[in-house]
Amino acid sequence: xxxxxxxxxxxxxxxxxxxxxxxxxxxxxxxxxxxxxxxxxxxxxxxxxxxxxxxxxxxxxxxxxxxxxxxxxxxxxxxxxxxxxxxxxxxxxxxxxxxxxxxxxxxxxxxxxxxxxxxxxxxxxxxxxxxxxxxxxxxxxxxxxxx
Numbered sequence: 092x093x094x095x096x097x098x099x100x101x102x103x104x105x106x107x108x109x110x111x112x113x114x115x116x117x118x119x120x121x122x123x124x125x126x127x128x129x130x131x132x133x134x135x136x137x138x139x140x141x142x143x144x145x146x147x148x149x150x151x152x153x154x155x156x157x158x159x160x161x162x163x164x165x166x167x168x169x170x171x172x173x174x175x176x177x178x179x180x181x182x183x184x185x186x187x188x189x190x191x192x193x194x195x196x197x198x199x200x201x202x203x204x205x206x207x208x209x210x211x212x213x214x215x216x217x218x219x220x221x222x223x224x225x226x227x228x229x230x231x232x233x234x235x236x237x238x
Contacts, residue, residue, distance in 0.1 A: 108235055115231045122224045130217040134210055141206040148195050148202075155191060159184065 111235050112232065115228055115235070119224050119228045123221050126217040126220040126224075130213055133213040137206050137210050137213075141202060144202040144206075145199055148199055152191070152195055159188070
């Protein structure tokens with residue numbers, strides 16, 4: 092009878108450790124999943140923000156090109172009177188257009204860089220949270236199986 096009672100106690104202790112282990116891992120998985128969901132949400136939010144910034148730059152470029160086209164319609168009629176002035180205006184306008192394009196590209200590159208930095212920060216925070224979760228799991232498992 093003592094062997095049976097001892098076996099039942101051992102089985103009970105083992106079953107308790109298994110349940111505790113499963114509980115610890117379920118909690119850890121939930122925390123990791125939460126970190127990943129938060130990272131995904133932050134990444135999606137950042138993607139929307141970046142898209143908005145890039146679209147704003149494209150809209151500004153479109154407006155600028157429309158005003159330039161309207162300006163040139165009037166300039167062509169005056170060009171027959173003074174072709175040298177038309178050439179000079181065209182050259183200055185071309186340089187101005189290149190400057191605007193470079194500024195637009197610079198602004199978009201900066202927006203992409205800022206976006207990447209924010210995503211990197213979010214990923215680092217998620218990684219740190221996941222590392223802390225698994226470190227806590229290791230400590231809890233040591234406690235479960237040392238007793």
